[in-house]
Amino acid sequence: xxxxxxxxxxxxxxxxxxxxxxxxxxxxxxxxxxxxxxxxxxxxxxxxxxxxxxxxxxxxxxxxxxxxxxxxxxxxxxxxxxxxxxxxxxxxxxxxxxxxxxxxxxxxxxxxxxxxxxxxxxx
Amino acid sequence: xxxxxxxxxxxxxxxxxxxxxxxxxxxxxxxxxxxxxxxxxxxxxxxxxxxxxxxxxxxxxxxxxxxxxxxxxxxxxxxxxxxxxxxxxxxxxxxxxxxxxxxxxxxxxxxxxxxxx
Numbered sequence: 503x504x505x506x507x508x509x510x511x512x513x514x515x516x517x518x519x520x521x522x523x524x525x526x527x528x529x530x531x532x533x534x535x536x537x538x539x540x541x542x543x544x545x546x547x548x549x550x551x552x553x554x555x556x557x558x559x560x561x562x563x564x565x566x567x568x569x570x571x572x573x574x575x576x577x578x579x580x581x582x583x584x585x586x587x588x589x590x591x592x593x594x595x596x597x598x599x600x601x602x603x604x605x606x607x608x609x610x611x612x613x614x615x616x617x618x619x620x621x622x623x624x625x
Numbered sequence: 626x627x628x629x630x631x632x633x634x635x636x637x638x639x640x641x642x643x644x645x646x647x648x649x650x651x652x653x654x655x656x657x658x659x660x661x662x663x664x665x666x667x668x669x670x671x672x673x674x675x676x677x678x679x680x681x682x683x684x685x686x687x688x689x690x691x692x693x694x695x696x697x698x699x700x701x702x703x704x705x706x707x708x709x710x711x712x713x714x715x716x717x718x719x720x721x722x723x724x725x726x727x728x729x730x731x732x733x734x735x736x737x738x739x740x741x742x
Contacts, residue, residue: 599714
């Protein structure tokens with residue numbers, strides 16, 4: 503009995519390291535929100551990943567140059583009509599309907615990611 | 626007059642470029658409405674892009690204006706009668722389907738309870 507107590511005193515399980523990595527913002531409470539219908543907004547990483555995939559699969563674009571900060575016309579050397587095509591591809595990817603004036607202003611990956619992330623109906 | 630790059634010339638050119646971009650966007654969406662199958666759409670989209678690229682190097686403002694007006698007339702002529710619009714957008718099937726109820730209205734769930742209970 504005393505041996506068991508002594509052994510237990512010396513064993514420490516590494517439970518704390520799981521939540522200390524910080525990979526999830528709310529480690530205790532995130533499982534409570536999983537089945538709520540209000541939790542279906544896209545995460546920023548998911549938006550960034552999908553936007554970069556769409557831009558990389560554009561035939562006139564060199565995939566190795568695509569970063570989340572890239573400007574379509576200045577960095578990737580695309581045309582303004584190519585810009586329009588990329589915005590249309592993003593609309594199809596996220597099932598959005600972007601008004602013409604807003605779509606004209608989307609010039610870089612940054613703006614696209616911000617717009618899609620802040621859109622309430624982005625799917 | 627149109628040879629010198631004055632501010633008015635650049636402003637007109639910028640406005641024309643914006644009109645061209647919006648026209649290209651609408652024409653591309655229209656092409657997708659007409660050609661639902663993707664391989665047909667790619668072919669039609671390439672043709673549309675060729676048409677826009679052929680007039681890329683025109684410099685005269687009036688010619689550009691006339692071409693834009695002609696392009697918009699062609700677009701209006703070929704508009705699809707039943708375009709695909711995303712459901713929650715204006716013109717889509719789910720638009721204002723479940724509007725937000727007006728504020729101040731509340732359902733009181735008293736289940737028929739009376740005051741003398």
